[in-house]
Amino acid sequence: MSTQREILKKVRQVEIRTRRAVTDTLAGSYHSVFRGQGIDFEESREYYPGDDVRSIDWNVTARTGRPFVKIFREERELTLLLAVDLSASQNFGGVDRSKREVAAELAAILAFSAIRNNDKAGLLLFTDRVERYIPPRKGLQHVLRVVREILFFQPEGKGTDRIAALDYINHVLTRRAVVFFLSDFSCEKPLPKDSPEARLISVTAARHDLVVADIRDPREAELPAAGTLLLEDPETGLRSEVRTNSSSFRRQYSMLGEEGRRGWERLLRQCGAGCMSISTEREVLRELRVFMERRAAAR
Numbered sequence: 001m002s003t004q005r006e007i008l009k010k011v012r013q014v015e016i017r018t019r020r021a022v023t024d025t026l027a028g029s030y031h032s033v034f035r036g037q038g039i040d041f042e043e044s045r046e047y048y049p050g051d052d053v054r055s056i057d058w059n060v061t062a063r064t065g066r067p068f069v070k071i072f073r074e075e076r077e078l079t080l081l082l083a084v085d086l087s088a089s090q091n092f093g094g095v096d097r098s099k100r101e102v103a104a105e106l107a108a109i110l111a112f113s114a115i116r117n118n119d120k121a122g123l124l125l126f127t128d129r130v131e132r133y134i135p136p137r138k139g140l141q142h143v144l145r146v147v148r149e150i151l152f153f154q155p156e157g158k159g160t161d162r163i164a165a166l167d168y169i170n171h172v173l174t175r176r177a178v179v180f181f182l183s184d185f186s187c188e189k190p191l192p193k194d195s196p197e198a199r200l201i202s203v204t205a206a207r208h209d210l211v212v213a214d215i216r217d218p219r220e221a222e223l224p225a226a227g228t229l230l231l232e233d234p235e236t237g238l239r240s241e242v243r244t245n246s247s248s249f250r251r252q253y254s255m256l257g258e259e260g261r262r263g264w265e266r267l268l269r270q271c272g273a274g275c276m277s278i279s280t281e282r283e284v285l286r287e288l289r290v291f292m293e294r295r296a297a298a299r
Contacts, residue, residue, distance in 0.1 A: 044068045078119040079136045082107045085183035087127045088158040099215045103182045104150040105284045111143040126165040127157030166200045178209045185214045190263030205272035217280045
């Protein structure tokens with residue numbers, strides 16, 4: 001069990017690293033990639049040659065006898081919701097960091113980007129149930145609480161129920177939001193497009209700006225030649241014995257993992273969701289920057 005001092009130290013380390021990253025690298029990317037709710041009317045002003053005639057304010061024009069046009073501004077304020085999978089598989093990782101720690105760093109970068117743009121950030125933690133929901137708010141202390149919860153919250157469940165999490169999101173968010181869904185999809189076999197989970201992903205993507213971040217560890221996709229190993233599923237407790245000295249078995253295992261990852265990416269795009277993949281061995285900021293650059297270019 002971590003002490004209060006250890007918790008504060010860890011949160012502080014994440015804060016220092018991610019705030020610098022936001023300031024130095026992602027200052028403009030977040031603003032340009034994610035949009036507000038829409039546009040608000042700001043004022044009417046006199047028509048100038050070159051103005052779009054479709055924006056003429058006919059009421060003011062008729063009242064003054066001179067042509068006026070309507071001026072709109074983008075409603076910039078966003079709501080960012082971070083939905084983070086805390087199932088037992090998220091504790092898997094190498095010596096340096098687990099998938100859960102990578103999720104915390106990614107969430108921190110996004111949350112600090114949100115408050116830098118005066119947006120709100122909220123948090124949903126889930127396993128095979130919804131574990132905790134923190135409504136979106138602004139402010140540094142709120143973001144630090146979000147980071148602390150991701151790193152140190154002790155969940156009751158071990159499994160993963162993404163349907164429950166997505167359903168909760170669609171009920172609790174009454175206005176359009178940016179939803180980052182952090183889980184480890186590629187560890188599983190892709191679902192058919194007509195499955196309940198795929199349909200719910202499509203519904204969430206239609207209501208919100210949904211981005212799924214697949215957090216994975218290379219050790220899950222590649223087995224070492226280490227003789228006979230006893231592997232245990234951390235979520236179900238099921239054990240299986242595998243003989244890793246067989247090169248054909250290791251090759252087939254890697255191929256199945258790669259097919260699963262590509263299958264999930266294909267399914268998510270078909271459902272209308274954005275998707276990105278982050279490895280525990282890669283720099284989180286760089287992977288997020290690549291995703292935002294590609295998304296900005298697509299737009």
